[in-house]
Amino acid sequence: MNIHDFSKGKPSRPYVNPAWQLLFKSLGTRKEDEHDFKVYLDRVNDEQSKKWLLESMIEVNGNKSWIEALRRVVPMITIDKVRQYALSLPESKEVEHWGKPSFRINNKIFAIIQEDGITLTIKTIGEDRMIFTTMDSKTYRIPDSFTNLNYMHVNLNHVDPEELKGLILKAWRSLAPKRLVKQYGDL
The missing domain is CATH 3.90.1150.30 (Aspartate Aminotransferase, domain 1)
Structure with missing residues (x-):
């Protein structure tokens, strides 16, 4: 994923890509962030996005339980x-x-x-x-x-x-x- 994938949506109504949001949230997870992560896991079907998030969270030492949850759904080695x-x-x-x-x-x-x-x-x-x-x-x-x-x-x-x-x-x-x-x- 590159910087052009940072925002999603229409140009008139952009929003920050959920994977990017969760990467930042994984560095200092609050209780309410757990809900956002669960929704992302359940609803997002973009395997590339999940793989990118997993690799990025590993690289920055993100939330360990989130990394484990992502590892269960994203094959690191294909x-x-x-x-x-x-x-x-x-x-x-x-x-x-x-x-x-x-x-x-x-x-x-x-x-x-x-x-x-x-x-x-x-x-x-x-x-x-x-x-x-x-x-x-x-x-x-x-x-x-x-x-x-x-x-x-x-x-x-x-x-x-x-x-x-x-x-x-x-x-x-x-x-x-x-x-x-x-x-x-x-x-």
């Missing part, structure tokens, strides 16, 4: 971003796996996008799975059907983008041939 990053890794391919997109290296799966569009199943190594799922159970969890396999679910609405990139890279490295890992060691 499926397209996951796909773009996974396929940027050398020799990775996207292959359908039981009707879902999976990302592979050497025909071994390192990530699967689940049907809900907000869950990524990812290969883990060693004790990483236990550490992540214990550290943040809202973002990471062990799939019921994978208790004996080193995979975990990652909630794309809650995970930090840089942390996810690191996890995808680690998953890729765990399955990639040693020559590739060595050749692209500084990814």
Whole structure:
């Protein structure tokens, strides 16, 4: 969103974009602002506006409970971003796996996008799975059907983008041939 999106309405009767209003209100929230935020969440269908508000509130350290509420409705990391990053890794391919997109290296799966569009199943190594799922159970969890396999679910609405990139890279490295890992060691 840019400065031209600051106002809405007709030129004869402009008003300040609700997302901009809420960004400022999130810096010093009053009791009556809670109502405005709830109305915005319930009535505004503009996903770009909500995404902009979420990113902006994170950047300025806005109201934490509002950030959490927005994270529940706005995916911070889109499926397209996951796909773009996974396929940027050398020799990775996207292959359908039981009707879902999976990302592979050497025909071994390192990530699967689940049907809900907000869950990524990812290969883990060693004790990483236990550490992540214990550290943040809202973002990471062990799939019921994978208790004996080193995979975990990652909630794309809650995970930090840089942390996810690191996890995808680690998953890729765990399955990639040693020559590739060595050749692209500084990814």
